[in-house]
Amino acid sequence: MTEPVAAGLPAEPQPQPRPAARRRELSALLRTAVVVAAVVLFLNRFVLNLSIVEGDSMQPTLHPGDWLLVSRLAGDALPIHLGDVVILRDPRPEDGSPGYLVKRVVGLPGDVVELRQGQLLRNGLPVPELYADRAPALENFQAVQVEPGHYFVLGDNRQWRASRDSRTFGAVDASDITGRAELLLWPLDHAGRL
Template identity: 45%
Template sequence: MEPIIHSKGEETPEDHGEGKNRRRMKASSNRLVSELRDILKTVVIAFVIMLLLNMFVFNLSMVKGQSMMPTLEGYERLFVDKLVYNLGHPKRGDVVVLKDPSIGTDKKSFLVKRVVGVPGDTVEVRKHTLFVNGKLQDEPYTDVKIEGDDVPAVKLGEKEYYVMGDNRHAGRSKDSRFFGSVQEEDIVGRADFVFWPISKIRGL
C-alpha cells in the first residue's frame, strides 16, 4: 500500500482537533481575563466611592475608654455623620467626634464627647452641677454628679464649643474642663447611632 502524502497546508483530523482545542482554550482564557478585569474595575470604583464617602460624608469610629459611659461603652462602633455640620452647626446635646486638642496637630487622635455649650453660652460647673447661662442643666444621659473641682464661668466665643464626657466621675473624661473650649473646625462630625455589636444597635 502506498503511503498517504498530505499536501502542504492540509490538516490531518488530529491537527484539526488540536486547533479547535487551542482556540477554545484561548477564548476561555480571554473571557477569564475580561471577567477579572471587570471585577478589578468594580473593586477599584467601589473603593474610591467608599474613600470619598469616608472623607466627606460619614465615618465609622470605635469608642475607646469609659469617658462616655453610661451612654457609650468601650469598643462599640459608631456611625459618624460628617456632612451634617456642613449644612448646620453642632447643638447642645449632640454627641460628637472631635480632634483631640491636647495633642500636637501632627498626630491624629479623636475623642467622643457631648456638646454642652455652644457659641455665646456661658458655661460653669458649680457645686458639682452644670450651669449654662446661669440655668441648672437637666442631664438625663449621666448618672452621677460632676466630681472633681468646680469650673469658673466660661463665655464661649464665635465657633467655640464646650464639650464633656457623660462619665462625670473624677478623672474619667478628658474634656473641656481639661483642655478648654474647642473650635468648630476641630469637630469631625456627629455620632448618630451605634451599629456594632448588633445586639446594641441604637440611636444617640
C-alpha cells in the same frame, strides 16, 4: 418501543472561552472593584464612617468597644446642636500622636457654661442631663463664655479626671469637630440613636 440509550459515551466538550474574552471579563471586574473601593473611601472620608469607643469618659452612655456610626458632614452641612455626641481632634494629645475624642456638646457659641456642685449650668440655668454619670463631679469650673466658632464639650463621666474635655483644654474650635455620632451600632442590646 423504547429507543436504545448509549451508555458510557463521553459528553461533547464545551467550547472554552477565548483568552480575549477572559481578559475583558477580568478587566470589567477590576474596573468595578476600583469604582466600589473609590466609593467606599469617599463615603468613609466625607460622609459616614465607623468609630470604636476607647476609654470610659463617656460612660454610662458609651463604653469601651462600642461601635458608632459617625456622620462626617458635621459643620455647615450638618449643624451641631446641644446634646450632640461629636468626634473631635484631641486639642492636646497626651502621647504626641494625633488622636480623636468622643464628647457631648453642652455649650454653643456665645453660651456661658459652668459646673457648680455637680450641676451643669448653661446661661445661668440648670441643664437636665439624663445621660450624665450620677456620681458627683469632684471639681467645679467657673463660668466660661464660649467664643464664636467654638463649642464646649464634656464627657458624660463627670467623675474627677475621668474625662479630658473642655474643662481641661477649653472650648473646641468648630474646625476640630470631625463628625457627629448618629447611631450606636454595637453591642446590639444597646443599639440605637444617640
